[in-house]
Amino acid sequence: MRDYRAETSALRQLCAGLLEKGTVDVVVAWTEGEDFPRVREMAIWKDRADLVQTITWSPFCTTSTVTYLKKNKAALAGKKIAVVVKDCDFQALNVLLQEYFVKRENMVIIGARCDGLAEADMFPRPQGPDTAMTSDAEGVHLGNESRRWEDFGFTCCLTCSYDHMKPDHTVGEYGRKKSKTEWKHLSRILAQGPEERREHYSAIFEACIRCYACREVCPVCACVECAIDPGERAITPRTPPADKANAPSWASRERHISENAVYLTTRAMHMAGRCVRCGWCERACPVGLPLMDILDLTNDAVGRIYGYETGKDPSAAPFLVSYAESDPDDKGAHQ
C-alpha cells in the first residue's frame, strides 16, 4: 500500500533542501489547488520557499510539469530548475533534452514513481485536503472511497509498462507490477475492415471542436509555430504583405470533418517518435474523443517497425529529425 501523504512530505523535504542549499533557483512541481484532490503546477522560487509546503504528489497529478516548463520557458531561462516528474513526464523530458529544448546541466530531475493516474471527478466531493490518499495493486483510495485503476479508463495508464526512469532523486516505490499489455483499443481497430475503420475515425473527426487543447497540453509538441494555424508569431513588422497572404495553410480553420481530419492526423504524424503516451491529450479533450486511437497507430509503427523507444535515451538521435552527413540521399547537396 502506497501512502501519498508520506511520499508528499518526503518530496517537500527534498525540495525545501534543494532551495535552501541553493542547488536550484526554482522548483516546478504539483501543488495543492483549491479543489482537492485536483492539483496545479507551480514554479516555486527560492524567495517564496515557504510554498514548498503546498507541493503534493498523488495519482491525481494528471497534468504535466513538462508542459509547464515548455510553456514558461522564457521565465525559467537560464535558471537552475528542479522539476518533479512522473514516469511519462520523465520520458517527455528526455524527448525535449534530445532536441536541446532544455539543458540537462541546469536541471535536477525528481522522479515520482507512478502506478497510474486517477480522475478526481470519480470521487465524491468535497473531501477535506487532509483526506488520506493511498493506492495498491487494485486501485486508488481517497479517504473511505475506493476506485479500481480500470474505473478511470485512462488508456495510457492501463497500458503503461514504463518503470525504469533514471532521475537524480526518486519519490516512492512502485506499488504494482507494470508489464507489457496488449493495446486492445488498437487491435480492435486493426481488425476492422476499411469501411468500419472509416466510420470509426469519421466519428472522431466529425466531433472535434478544434479547441486545440490536445496540442496545447502536450508536453512534447514543441513547435514555436504550428503548421495547422500559423499565427502572428512568425510575422514581424518587416514581413511583406505577400508573405503574410501566402503563408501556407495546411488546414483551414473550418470546423469540418475533412479539415479536422487534417489537423488530427497531421498531429499524429508529427508525434511519431515524440509521443510518450502520457495520455494528457485524451484526458483533456472536452468532448471525450479517444485520441489514442489515432496516436497509437503511429506509436505502434514507431515501436514495432522501427524498434524505437520514445523518450528512453536523452542522448539518442531523435526519431525523425536526425541528420547524417553520410546520408546517400543528401550526397552533393552540400558541395
Place this chain on the structure above:
Amino acid sequence: MSVIRITADTMEQALREMGDVRVLVPSGAGRKGTYVELGPDKKLPRECGDHTKPSSPPKGIVFPNNERLLSYSLGVKGEISVKGADHSQKMTILYGTPPCDTASFRALDAALLKDIPEPGYARKRDNFGVVGMACGRQGRWCLCTSVGLSPRSTEGADIMVFPDGGDILVQRLTGKLDRLWKILEAGAKTVSDHELSSVAHKYDFKVENFAFTAEKLAGALEKGFESPYWKEFSERCVSCGICTFLCPTCHCFDIIDVPADELSGRRVRTWDTCQFPEFTGETSAHNPRKEKSTRQRQRVLHKFLYHYQNHGHMMCTGCGRCIRYCPVDINIAEGVMKLGGVK
C-alpha cells in the same frame, strides 16, 4: 392563466405530435454528452441538473462552430456571383435545459441581436424556442446564485417547466412557443400563483460552492485591471480554447475565406477565442494581448464586468464548465473572488 399542471407524458406526446418541429434534448452528462434530436428511441428528460448537463453548451444550435456565410464564384465571362447563405432552419425547440444553459440565450441575444442584429443568428433565433427546466441537482462547480441566477430562474426561457413528482408545472413566459402551449393548455388544469411558488420553492436550494455575489464585485474588478494577480491566475494556462468553446455565452468568431478552386469559394464563420494568441494579432504584427495574463483578464472581465456594464446582467451563467473542464484547474470564480477582495 399562464401556468398549468400536466403529466410529463403529456408533454412528451405533445412535442412528438407537433410534426414539423425539431426537438433537441441533452444526450448525456459530461464529455460524451451534447444536445441531440429527440428520436423515437429517446425519452424526454424528466429532470435536469448537473447530472444531465453535457460538456457541450447549446449555443451551437443558433451559433454554429462552422457556419457558411456566403459562396462566391467567377463565371467564364468574368461575371462575379455572390450568394448569401440560407440561414433559415426548421422550427427548433430546445427542451430540458438547466437555468444556466437557458439563461445563456439572454446573454447571446444581448450581444448578437441588440443594436445591429447579426443576420445569421437572428434568422436562426427566430425559429428557435427554449423550454427551460428547474434544476434539481447542483454540481461541484456550479455558481448560478453568484451571478444573479438560481436553480429555478426563468431567464432566457419561452416556457419553463418545474418537475413535481410525475407531474410538471408548465409556465408560459413568451408567446414564441404558443403552438406548443395551445396543445398543452387544452383541457389542462390551471395552477394558482400560490401553487407555482410552492413547487418552485423546492428548487430554491442554495448553491454554495463559491460565496460571492458578482454584482457587488463589479467596482473592485474595474479597479483590478492592472492587478499583478492576473499573472498568478494565468501562470499555468496552456492557452487552449476549452474555457471559451465550452462556455454557453462566449460568442467570439473568426471569418475566413475558403477557396474551393481558383474561381470559387466560400466565406465561413467559426468560433474563435480570446485565449488563442492569434486572436488579437494585427497585420502590423502588433498584438495587444500577447501575454496569457492579458488574455485571461479579458475573459474574466468580459464575463463579469463589460457585459454587465453594457447589458445589466452577468455574461457568466454559472454553469461551471470552464472550471470543470480546464486541464490545469484554472477557476474563474476563485479569480473573481480574489480580485474582488472576497477571498
